Amino acid sequence: xxxxxxxxxxxxxxxxxxxxxxxxxxxxxxxxxxxxxxxxxxxxxxxxxxxxxxxxxxxxxxxxxxxxxxxxxxxxxxxxxxxxxxxxxxxxxxxxxxxxxxxxxxxxxxxxxxxxxxxxxxxxxxxxxxxxxxxxxxxxxxxxxxxxxxxxxxxxxxxxxxxxxxxxxxxxx
Amino acid sequence: xxxxxxxxxxxxxxxxxxxxxxxxxxxxxxxxxxxxxxxxxxxxxxxxxxxxxxxxxxxxxxxxxxxxxxxxxxxxxxxxxxxxxxxxxxxxxxxxxxxxxxxxxxxxxxxxxxxxxxxxxxxxxxxxxxxxxxxxxxxxxxxxxxxxxxxxxxxxxxxxxxxxxxxxxxxxxxxxxxxxxxxxxxxxxxxxxxxxxxxxxxxxxxxxxxxxxxxxxxxxxxxxxxxxxxxxxxxxxxxxxxxxxxxxxxxxxxxxxxxxxxxxxxxxxxxxxxxxxxxxxxxxxxxxxxxxxxxxxxxxxxxxxxxxxxxxxxxxxxxxxxxxxxxxxxxxxxxxxxxxxxxxxxxxxxxxxxxxxxxxxxxxxxxxxxxxxxxxxxxxxxxxxxxxxxxxxxxxxxxxxxxxxxxxxxxxxxxxxxxxxxxxxxxxxxxxxxxxxxxxxxxxxxxxxxxxxxxxxxxxxxxxxxxxxxxxxxxxxxxxxxxxxxxxxxxxxxxxxxxx
Numbered sequence: 299x300x301x302x303x304x305x306x307x308x309x310x311x312x313x314x315x316x317x318x319x320x321x322x323x324x325x326x327x328x329x330x331x332x333x334x335x336x337x338x339x340x341x342x343x344x345x346x347x348x349x350x351x352x353x354x355x356x357x358x359x360x361x362x363x364x365x366x367x368x369x370x371x372x373x374x375x376x377x378x379x380x381x382x383x384x385x386x387x388x389x390x391x392x393x394x395x396x397x398x399x400x401x402x403x404x405x406x407x408x409x410x411x412x413x414x415x416x417x418x419x420x421x422x423x424x425x426x427x428x429x430x431x432x433x434x435x436x437x438x439x440x441x442x443x444x445x446x447x448x449x450x451x452x453x454x455x456x457x458x459x460x461x462x463x464x465x466x467x468x469x470x471x
Numbered sequence: 472x473x474x475x476x477x478x479x480x481x482x483x484x485x486x487x488x489x490x491x492x493x494x495x496x497x498x499x500x501x502x503x504x505x506x507x508x509x510x511x512x513x514x515x516x517x518x519x520x521x522x523x524x525x526x527x528x529x530x531x532x533x534x535x536x537x538x539x540x541x542x543x544x545x546x547x548x549x550x551x552x553x554x555x556x557x558x559x560x561x562x563x564x565x566x567x568x569x570x571x572x573x574x575x576x577x578x579x580x581x582x583x584x585x586x587x588x589x590x591x592x593x594x595x596x597x598x599x600x601x602x603x604x605x606x607x608x609x610x611x612x613x614x615x616x617x618x619x620x621x622x623x624x625x626x627x628x629x630x631x632x633x634x635x636x637x638x639x640x641x642x643x644x645x646x647x648x649x650x651x652x653x654x655x656x657x658x659x660x661x662x663x664x665x666x667x668x669x670x671x672x673x674x675x676x677x678x679x680x681x682x683x684x685x686x687x688x689x690x691x692x693x694x695x696x697x698x699x700x701x702x703x704x705x706x707x708x709x710x711x712x713x714x715x716x717x718x719x720x721x722x723x724x725x726x727x728x729x730x731x732x733x734x735x736x737x738x739x740x741x742x743x744x745x746x747x748x749x750x751x752x753x754x755x756x757x758x759x760x761x762x763x764x765x766x767x768x769x770x771x772x773x774x775x776x777x778x779x780x781x782x783x784x785x786x787x788x789x790x791x792x793x794x795x796x797x798x799x800x801x802x803x804x805x806x807x808x809x810x811x812x813x814x815x816x817x818x819x820x821x822x823x824x825x826x827x828x829x830x831x832x833x834x835x836x837x838x839x840x841x842x843x844x845x846x847x848x849x850x851x852x853x854x855x856x857x858x859x860x861x862x863x864x865x866x867x868x869x870x871x872x873x874x875x876x877x878x879x880x881x882x883x884x885x886x887x888x889x890x891x892x893x894x895x896x897x898x899x900x901x902x903x904x905x906x907x908x909x910x911x912x913x914x915x916x917x918x919x920x921x922x923x924x925x926x927x928x929x930x931x932x933x934x935x936x937x938x939x940x941x942x943x944x945x946x947x948x949x950x951x952x953x954x955x956x957x958x959x960x961x962x963x964x965x966x967x968x969x970x971x
Contacts, residue, residue, distance in 0.1 A: 303528070305536030342547025342555060342576070345533045360532045379543045380536025 303347075303358040304467050305380050306460070309402065310387035311395045315420045318450035319387050320363055323348060323457060330451055343377040350461045357464040373409050383414040383463045390419045390447070393429040403443070414466035415444065418459045422447035493557075494578030499571045501527050503539045503564060517556060517573055527571060533558065539569035547576045632671045633933035637955035638866035639664045644958065645873055658707040665704060668955065669744050672737055673804040675935075676812070685815050686937060687731035691841055694726050694761060697736060700957050701757075705743050714747065715754030724762040725840025733935055733953055734812045735836065738820075739768060741805035742832045746772035753829070766838035769831055776826035786810050786820075809834075856880045857898060858965070861891040861905035861917070862931070867954075871904065878962055888912030895924060902968045907932040907943055907951075914939075915946040922947035927968040931956070 310316045318328040324346060344363045349356050364377045384406055388399035396419070403415045419435060422428070438445045444462055448455040497512035497519075505527050514521045519530050528534045533550055537543065537560060545558040555576035562569045643661045650657060676685075702718045709716030739757075746755040753773025760767050777785060786806050806820070813820050818836035858880045862868040868884055875882040883898055885891035888909045895903070903921050907914035907930045918928045930943040933954045943951045950964040 303532055303535045342549065343545065344549040346551055347532055358532075360535045362533075376543050377545060377548075379541070380534075380538075382536055 301352070301355050301357045301468065303360055304382045304464065305360045305362065306383040306385065306463055306467070307362040307364055307378060307381045308385045308387060309364060309406075310418075310420075311389070311398050314387045314389040314392075314395050315450040316363065316387045319385075319418065319420060319448065319456055320346075320361065322450050322453040323361075323460060328450055348460065350457060350464050352461065352464050352468065354468060357468070359460060359464065361460075373405055378410070381410065381413060383416070383467045385416050385418055385459050385463055387418045387420050387448075390421050390430050391424050391427040396430055400438075400443070412470070414463055416459050416463045416466065417443055417445045418456075419445055419447045420450055423449035423452055423454065493572075494575035497573040499527060499573075501539055501569050501571065503567045503569065505534070505537075505539045505569065508568065512573075517550075531571070534560070534571070540564050628674075631933075632667070633675075633954050634864050634867060636664055636668045636671060637933070638864070638870050640668065640955055641867075641870040641874060645870070645877070648877075652707060653710075655711070658711050661704075662708050662711065665708070666744075669740060669805070673741065673808050676737065676804075676808045685734075685812070687734060687815050688935075688937065688940060689729045689731055692728055692730055692732040692735070694723065694728060694759070694766070694838075695720070696957075696959055697732065698739075698757075698759060700959065701736065701739055701743065704740070705747060708747050709755060712747065712751075714750055714752070715756070716747070717754070718757040718759070721758050721760040721767075722762060723760060726761075727841045728761060728766065728838040729841055730766070730836065730838050731816060734816060735766075738809045738812050738816075738834065738836075739770075741809045742768075742770040742820075742834075745805055746770050746774065746830075746832075750774035750829075761838055761840065764837065764839040765835050767833065767835045769833035771829065771831040773829040776828055777822065777824040777830055778826055782822055782824065806832075856969075857900045858882045859885060859891060859894060859898060859900040859903045859905075859926075861885045861888065861903060861909065863887055863906060863910050867906075874958060874961075875904075878958075878965075880965070888917045891917065892920060895921060895926065900926060902926070902965055903928045904965070905930060907939060908934070915942050918943060918946035918948050929964050929968055 308316055308320055310319075318330065321328045342365060346361055346363075347358060348361050349358045351357070362377060362381070364375060384403075386399045386403055386406075388395040390396070399417055403417065406413055406415060417438070419430065435445050435447065444466065446455050446459050446462060448459060450456065495512070495516050497510065497514055497517060499510040499514075499521065500508045502508055507521055507523050507525050507527050507530075509523065510521055514530075521527075521530055528537070533545070533548060539560075540562050541560070542562045543560050547555050548558055549555050557572075557574045557576040559572040560569060561572065639660065643657055643664065646657055647654070647661075652658075698718050698720070702716075706716055743755065743757060750772045751774070755770065755772045758769050758771075810820050813834045813836060816836035818834050820832060820834045822830060822832055824830035856879065858875055860868060860871050860875065860882050862871060862884070863886055865886075868886070872882045872884055883894060883900065885894055888905075888911050891903065891905065892912075903926055905914070905917060905921070905928055907918075909917065914930060914932075918930060921928050928948045929950045929952060930948040931952045931954060932939055932943070935953045940951050949968045952961065952964065
């Protein structure tokens with residue numbers, strides 16, 4: 299059984315591994331794997347389709363990668379119009395990106411009431427450089443934030459992020 | 472498909488974009504539920520396949536999350552790695568429909584970029600224009616300041632010229648009594664002095680026109696006496712050129728009028744002066760009339776006439792019609808000044824001319840009549856005719872001494888203000904005739920002190936400035952005479968002052 303397509307956006311600070319995160323989800327080689335630099339959009343957004351399995355069935359997603367999706371700019375961009383869920387990617391080895399991402403989630407929830415958000419704690423494979431401990435992550439979860447430790451390089455938990463987001467969207471956040 | 476939405480209702484489109492700016496546009500019309508109604512353009516260009524009735528979001532997954540009730544624009548969208556597209560959703564909920572417009576974003580982006588570049592260019596041009604305007608404004612101000620300085624300089628110089636010319640003309644008056652008006656030597660002096668005076672007057676007035684607005688200074692004027700004095704002024708010149716010269720009145724309801732005598736006289740003098748200058752044979756005939764509070768004056772000559780194409784030019788400053796056939800010389804200010812003065816007096820100068828036959832310059836100015844009061848001056852006792860003359864210019868002082876004695880007064884001379892005050896107590900004059908710009912004491916103070924002692928003062932000055940005139944009257948003078956003044960006017964004012 300296929301479910302109605304949903305619109306989700308992947309947001310995050312610069313250099314948090316967002317493009318590789320999307321590549322890992324789509325099954326494309328990451329920049330590390332291909333040896334090529336990630337193609338950066340001059341402006342605008344890139345949309346691709348992806349499907350995840352949920353208990354209710356296959357969930358198709360229109361996944362938007364929005365350029366400059368950081369700071370205050372993101373909330374004003376038209377590309378967010380109609381979005382139902384967001385994966386906010388942060389870099390576990392850079393605490394400022396985590397702080398910014400949490401702030402972004404708060405602002406998204408304020409600007410788009412009912413939007414579902416998942417925080418992808420990326421680069422979790424680089425445990426020795428992590429600036430956020432497992433305890434901190436547990437604290438975030440205790441506060442009601444959906445946090446998933448991911449790795450764009452290995453692809454660990456990337457798909458799970460979208461599965462979690464699909465569940466949150468279909469269950470109404 | 473109704474294209475009006477593209478330019479009219481398409482609020483989601485950039486205002487600057489027209490359909491012609493869009494590359495490969497695809498316009499899809501849907502109902503409010505986003506079901507496809509119809510479309511224009513080729514969906515295959517964007518790898519879409521459309522069917523009427525289908526949910527457009529099924530074909531265009533990037534529209535998921537939107538509906539037909541909200542307008543939105545995605546300027547640059549990459550869909551599944553294809554080329555970027557520009558997407559505009561234009562909701563028209565009141566019509567129960569929406570439009571989705573797709574176009575090649577690179578081309579649209581380029582058009583937008585070009586537009587932005589053009590805007591930037593325009594901003595640079597506008598900035599440059601505003602800079603140039605500022606520079607122009609500054610240059611205009613500087614030019615205006617320079618022009619005003621020049622005018623003030625000319626006015627100042629002209630002012631200085633007046634006093635000696637007054638003296639020359641005064642002596643000519645005196646000499647004519649002894650040698651007669653036919654003396655060619657005196658005619659020569661009078662002609663040159665009159666011409667010089669006319670040039671000075673016009674330069675002075677031109678400076679005033681440029682520097683300030685002229686306000687008429689009205690007083691009572693006897694028209695017959697005015698024209699008589701003008702006749703006396705020019706008659707020798709006409710005689711010397713063997714021209715007929717006459718001034719006649721064509722009907723005068725009231726001889727006594729209120730006007731600015733200095734300016735009125737200047738207009739008439741300029742017109743007659745021009746007529747005599749340019750007429751080599753024949754006559755110069757001046758006619759005047761007064762009625763209905765207007766004075767009409769016409770100066771007709773049998774000169775060369777003025778060609779049609781030159782008639783506007785001659786009323787411009789520093790413009791004249793001199794050519795190799797005329798020996799006439801001037802500054803080309805007379806008509807320009809006269810036109811302006813006529814305007815100040817509430818009138819205008821008209822010109823009728825026939826080349827080879829002559830010209831008629833005529834004007835009409837406001838000239839309300841005043842009731843003439845003929846009060847015969849009572850007999851003045853010998854002791855009451857003492858006049859103290861205060862004048863620091865020796866020539867003018869001596870001239871006044873002669874002329875006053877000639878008029879039957881007993882003048883006593885003072886070379887400055889202090890000497891005047893010293894003599895005032897001892898001689899008890901009937902009237903003090905004092906220059907307003909003395910070297911030692913200000914005119915206002917001197918007039919004030921003399922009036923305080925109970926003696927009337929007549930002020931004299933080469934300045935016709937409103938400020939000087941007002942200051943003199945405020946100090947208490949009974950009359951203010953502008954040099955060179957008419958002897959009749961001097962005599963009349965002396966009599967008036969003596970009899971209160």
